[in-house]
Amino acid sequence: MPAQTQAHVQHQPLAVSESEWAQARWEDDGGPPFEPSPAHQASQWLRVSAALTHRLPELAGREDVIVTCEPGTRSGAPAAFYPTTATLEIDAALFDPVKAATINPRWPGDEERYPVAWGALVHEAAHAAHSLWATPPQLRDTALDSAAALLEESRAEGAHLARRPADRRFLRACAHTLILADINAQTPSDRWQASHAAGLVLARRDAGILDPDETEPLEQTVTGILGPDLLNTLTAIWTAAHATDDDDGPGMLEHARAWCQALGTEPAGPEPTGGGRPGELAEAIGKVVEQVQANEAAQAAAQAQAAAARTARAQAKAAAAAHARQAAQTADRVFAHSTRPFTPGKPDGSPGRSPVTGTRPPTGAEKSAAGQLARALRAAAYRERITTATASAAPPGRLNMRQALARDAQRAAGATPTATPWVRTEHRPSPTPPLRVGIAVDVSGSMGAAADPISSAAWILAKATALTDPDSRTATVAYNRSLTAITAPGRTPTHVTRFKARGVGHSLAEAIDALSAGLALTQPGAGRLLVIASDGLYARAEAARASVRVTALNKAGCAVLWLAFAPDPRPLPGTILLELTDPARATAAIAKAATAALTAAR
Numbered sequence: 001m002p003a004q005t006q007a008h009v010q011h012q013p014l015a016v017s018e019s020e021w022a023q024a025r026w027e028d029d030g031g032p033p034f035e036p037s038p039a040h041q042a043s044q045w046l047r048v049s050a051a052l053t054h055r056l057p058e059l060a061g062r063e064d065v066i067v068t069c070e071p072g073t074r075s076g077a078p079a080a081f082y083p084t085t086a087t088l089e090i091d092a093a094l095f096d097p098v099k100a101a102t103i104n105p106r107w108p109g110d111e112e113r114y115p116v117a118w119g120a121l122v123h124e125a126a127h128a129a130h131s132l133w134a135t136p137p138q139l140r141d142t143a144l145d146s147a148a149a150l151l152e153e154s155r156a157e158g159a160h161l162a163r164r165p166a167d168r169r170f171l172r173a174c175a176h177t178l179i180l181a182d183i184n185a186q187t188p189s190d191r192w193q194a195s196h197a198a199g200l201v202l203a204r205r206d207a208g209i210l211d212p213d214e215t216e217p218l219e220q221t222v223t224g225i226l227g228p229d230l231l232n233t234l235t236a237i238w239t240a241a242h243a244t245d246d247d248d249g250p251g252m253l254e255h256a257r258a259w260c261q262a263l264g265t266e267p268a269g270p271e272p273t274g275g276g277r278p279g280e281l282a283e284a285i286g287k288v289v290e291q292v293q294a295n296e297a298a299q300a301a302a303q304a305q306a307a308a309a310r311t312a313r314a315q316a317k318a319a320a321a322a323h324a325r326q327a328a329q330t331a332d333r334v335f336a337h338s339t340r341p342f343t344p345g346k347p348d349g350s351p352g353r354s355p356v357t358g359t360r361p362p363t364g365a366e367k368s369a370a371g372q373l374a375r376a377l378r379a380a381a382y383r384e385r386i387t388t389a390t391a392s393a394a395p396p397g398r399l400n401m402r403q404a405l406a407r408d409a410q411r412a413a414g415a416t417p418t419a420t421p422w423v424r425t426e427h428r429p430s431p432t433p434p435l436r437v438g439i440a441v442d443v444s445g446s447m448g449a450a451a452d453p454i455s456s457a458a459w460i461l462a463k464a465t466a467l468t469d470p471d472s473r474t475a476t477v478a479y480n481r482s483l484t485a486i487t488a489p490g491r492t493p494t495h496v497t498r499f500k501a502r503g504v505g506h507s508l509a510e511a512i513d514a515l516s517a518g519l520a521l522t523q524p525g526a527g528r529l530l531v532i533a534s535d536g537l538y539a540r541a542e543a544a545r546a547s548v549r550v551t552a553l554n555k556a557g558c559a560v561l562w563l564a565f566a567p568d569p570r571p572l573p574g575t576i577l578l579e580l581t582d583p584a585r586a587t588a589a590i591a592k593a594a595t596a597a598l599t600a601a602r
Contacts, residue, residue, distance in 0.1 A: 008178075009127050009149065010075050010082045044100035045070045045092055051105040052121060056088070059125035059164070067121070078177050079120040081127040083134065088124045090117065094177065111170070119174030122167045126160035127152075133249030144267035148256035150199040151241040153178075155252075158207030158242050171209050172296060176289040183285050189276035194225040195234055195263055197281045201288055203238040210288070214295060217287035221280060233262045327513035334483045334514040335475070341482035344510040355443040355478050355503060356486070359495035366460055366496065373464035376591030377435060377527075388426045393417070397424035434471035435527045437461060438515030440508060442534030444480040447501035450565035453580065454533045457563060457590070458486065459496040461531055466492040475518050481505030489518040506538045509545040512553070521558045528558040536562075536570030543572060550574045561593055 052067040064086045071092045073080060079090040094117035095103060104110050111118035131152055135145045161168055179200050187193050197218060205215045223231055241255045260267040333342045341354050362370075391400075393407070400421050407419035439458050447454065458476050465474040476486035476493075480503025487493045512530065515521060521528045530553060538546070550560050554574045562575040571577045578593040 008077055008080055008124060008153065009131050010080050044103070048092075048095075048100060048103050048105065051103075052090070055105050056121070056125060056128075059122055059167070060128040061163070062128060065128050078174075079124045081124045081131070083128075083131070086128075088121075088128065090120055090124070094120050094174070115170050115173035116177055117174075119170035119172070120177060122160065122164075122170045123157065123174065123178060126156040129163075130156045130159040130246045132247040133252055135249075135253065139253075139268065141270070142268055143260050143265045143271050144253065144256050146196075146271050147199075147259040147267075148252050150196060151203070151238055151252060151255055151259065153200065154203035154207045154209070154238060155241050155244065157204065157209055159246065161208055168209060169296065169299075172292055175204070175210065175292055179285055180282070180289070183282050185279045185282045187281055188274060188278050189221075189225055189280040190272065190274065191226060191230075191263055192265065192272040193276070193281060194222045195230075195259070197285060198222045198226070198231065198234055199238060199259075201285060202235070203242075206235070206239060207242060210292065211295065214288055214291040217291070218281075218284040221284040225276070230262060234259065237262065323513075324517070327517040330483075330510055331514040331517035334477060335485045335488040335518055337485075341484045343482040344507050353482075353503075354484055355480070355499040355501065356484060356497060357500055358498050360498060362459060362463070362496050366456055367463075370460045370463040370467065372588070373460060373591050374467035376595050377464055377468045379595065388428070390424050390426070391420035392422045392424065393420050395422050397422035433526045434469045434473070435465050435529070436472070436519040436521055437465040437474045437528075438512075438519050438521055438530045439474065439476040439486075440511045440515060440530070440532045440534075441476060441478045441486065441499075442480070442506065442508070442532075443478045443484075443499055443501040444503050444506055444537075445501065446535055446537045447566070450533075450535070451499060451501040453565045454501075454563075455496055455498055457533060457565075457580070459493055461590070462487055462493050473519055475515055477511045477514055479507050479511040481507055483507055483511055483514060506534075506542045506546075508532070508534070508538070508542065509549050512546065512549040516549070516553065516558075521553060522556040524557060528553075528556075530558055530560045531563060532560065532572075532575065533563040533565070534569075535564060535566045536572065538570070547572050547574070563590075 049067050049069045052069055053065070056065050056067055057063045065081075065088050066086065067088045067090065069090050069092050073089045073091050075089065078094055079088070081088045092100070095114045098114045103114065105118075135148055139145050157171055161171075182200060183193070183197055201210065201215050201218050202222070204210045205212060219231075226234070237255050237259050241252060244251045244255065257267050263272075265272055330342075330344060390397075391403075400423055403419045403421035407417045407421055410417045410419060439461055441454050441458055443451070443454075462474045462476055465472050473490050474487065474492075475489040476497075478484045478486055478499060480501075482503065484499075486497045486499075515530065519528075520526075521530060530550075536543075550572050551574055553560055560575045562569070562571040562577045564571065564577065564579045569577065569579060576593055578590065580590070
């Protein structure tokens with residue numbers, strides 16, 4: 001196929017089409033002005049051409065180029081640039097299967113729907129921006145002209161990528177269009193055509209458009225035809241061409257002349273023809289195109305997966321923020337009025353019936369149990385001292401004889417002593433963090449027999465937490481379908497709150513939300529523990545919603561202890577189960593479980 005029919009830079013003016021000749025003859029004969037047919041008026045390609053012209057300045061850096069897009073091109077190439085008339089043409093077929101009526105390049109991002117066509121536009125824009133030289137007219141259609149045009153292909157794309165590296169994926173998307181337009185199944189595998197294929201593909205590899213693993217099949221083929229030495233010579237020529245300035249026409253012609261001489265071709269003569277088995281180069285280039293497409297598909301899949309992951313993270317973050325706001329609102333409603341129930345999900349909160357029936361002074365056994373548990377909780381929250389060893393060249397510290405001998409040897413040899421024979425050990429106290437203990441008490445009807453032990457256990461836990469540290473805080477919430485604050489965050493209970501377990505339903509999830517927001521159980525900086533006193537006899541939906549909160553607390557480093565006062569409890573996953581009968585007599589068990597939970601959650 002003649003080289004000039006496929007050149008991407010056309011130095012001859014546009015050929016006049018048959019329709020233009022007919023229109024000119026009609027007007028010369030005095031006919032009325034040309035009126036497009038309805039079918040032509042309905043065509044969208046004129047609108048697409050105007051939109052592409054509007055976008056071209058951002059690609060080419062110049063505003064004088066007019067883009068025409070219609071089925072077929074006058075040059076015969078998929079796309080071409082005409083420097084003499086500042087005109088760029090692109091074949092409408094490159095937009096397939098996207099319909100013309102839906103194409104709107106004026107919208108940034110619309111090009112993602114037709115990357116092949118946009119890649120062809122980017123390629124011609126690269127010529128418009130960087131191909132600022134031309135072969136002298138007397139050398140047109142010669143081997144020198146063909147070699148210069150070949151070297152200009154990868155040089156212009158490389159220069160374009162230096163300005164707009166993000167356009168690389170579009171150039172890769174249309175690589176098969178730009179390359180297979182010059183190499184097809186009828187192309188012979190002689191030395192000239194093999195060098196042409198190398199200049200189209202391997203030079204694009206060195207310009208940064210293609211990857212080495214993609215061009216390997218063609219590299220093996222052309223190496224077998226040209227030999228490694230000649231291929232290395234050609235590689236040096238296109239590498240030098242890549243470093244040539246945009247307007248250095250003599251330099252590019254000199255590279256083209258060296259190309260012809262390396263192949264034993266007369267520069268001023270025509271291109272060599274014939275020889276070699278046809279199809280071999282096209283087959284190798286086909287493998288290159290397949291690998292490029294596979295790599296692009298893998299990259300697109302990876303980007304889609306990353307985008308989906310970013311979207312999922314953003315959605316999770318938004319959901320977490322919304323849940324935190326809802327939890328804060330729940331905490332405000334629950335702790336705003338002591339002993340006044342709040343029913344989640346009701347417009348007015350539906351106060352309902354309070355389970356609190358009164359208070360009583362703690363017994364001596366309960367006070368003793370609270371003191372013992374406070375000591376155990378302090379031990380659980382205790383942090384060992386931080387030990388730091390520092391080596392130095394001078395006292396104080398402990399003498400390290402090995403380092404001392406090394407220092408003497410360095411000094412005897414006339415070298416600057418670098419050994420550090422003195423080691424000083426410092427022990428710094430690590431502050432023991434305060435405790436945050438949330439207590440959720442089940443007061444549904446199934447817990448009627450355990451109401452008294454639960455009230456006692458809740459007071460012991462709350463009092464013990466308050467005794468550990470002045471900054472420690474605790475809160476207790478009783479829950480069935482409604483939530484009732486027994487003690488608000490930061491308030492130390494002086495009396496044991498008594499209540500009746502006669503409610504229905506279980507709003508444990510909302511109880512956990514209120515305690516988490518009120519005590520900051522998901523925030524680091526304190527020893528955090530959630531204690532749930534319940535038999536676990538919940539509906540499936542209630543248990544599922546509460547399990548989500550327990551899992552979130554575990555991930556945040558908050559331990560969850562489950563106290564059961566009835567046989568056959570059903571604790572939620574992620575909790576530490578402790579079965580009790582008399583909490584005053586089971587202080588050691590509570591202390592051991594709480595200590596283990598706090599230690600595991602550090």
